[in-house]
Every structure is written in C-alpha cells, then in structure tokens.
Amino acid sequence: MPIISKIMHEHRLLYMDHSGVITATDVADNYHQFRKMPGAHHVRFVLADLRHLEGLRAYFDGMTSVAHIIVADGEEMEEPWEIALVSDDTGQYPLLLDYASQVRRSGKLRCEVLPTLERALDWMGLAQDVLHDIETAKSGTVQSIDGTT
16 A cells, blocks of 8 residues: 555645555545545645556456445535546556546546646646645645554
8 A cells, every 4th residue: 555645735735645556445444534634624736646556456346346435425525626646557546437437427626647747737727837846745744644753
C-alpha cells in the first residue's frame, strides 16, 4: 500500500499519491479517512496519482462498491467532485475505466482516466502551476490513510 493524501486548500484539491500494491479495501479506507480530514467538505477536485503503483489488486465488484459509496456522498453535494485518475499503465485501464464509468453514472460527478498530471489538470480546469504545489506537498508533511504524518 500506501496511499498518501493531501488536501491543497488553496486549489480545493485532494491529491492522492498511490504506491506499492493497493486493493479496493485500501481505496475505500482512504476515502473514509479523507472524509474525516479538516477541510474535506471544501474539496471540489480529486487527483488520484496512480503512476507509482506496482499493482492494483482489485476486482470489478470491489471497485464498483467503492464507486457506489462515492456516488452516494456526491449526490448530496451542492458542488460535485471532479475526479481525475492518472495512470500511464494501460494494463490498469479496464478496471479504472469501469470505475470511472460507475462514478459518472450518477450524472452529477465527473470522473476520467488520464495518462498525465498535466492532462488531468487541464481536464479539471486547473492551472499547470498546481504541479509545483503538488511537488512541494509531496516533499512536505502529508497525511497517510492511517492518519500519521
């Protein structure tokens, strides 16, 4: 695992850096931890950086369950999330594309699989200088899913 999460308040962005091997349970646990983070209710954009994953050990049913949790929460929001999943591993695309499709079915949330952070930021309508802030956040103190810094 881990999934390292950082809310970048100035951009209303949740940046998640995934590495190692993760499961659908890891994704669900990270989501629940995010919802408890200070400022989570102000987040509008979600950037899941999957470029450092060594493996995604999840079944379609498990990721569909995670998508349903996110959709249920998203339906209650005045300003729905825009979720970008960034991966350059085309072997992960069938599962990621299915997950994105499940999230989009609500009609309220946007979710897309993109190959680079730059394309993800463009898709979300965020400035490219957010990349600098992401790199700064990665080198600073971040909160992992277990709440440690």
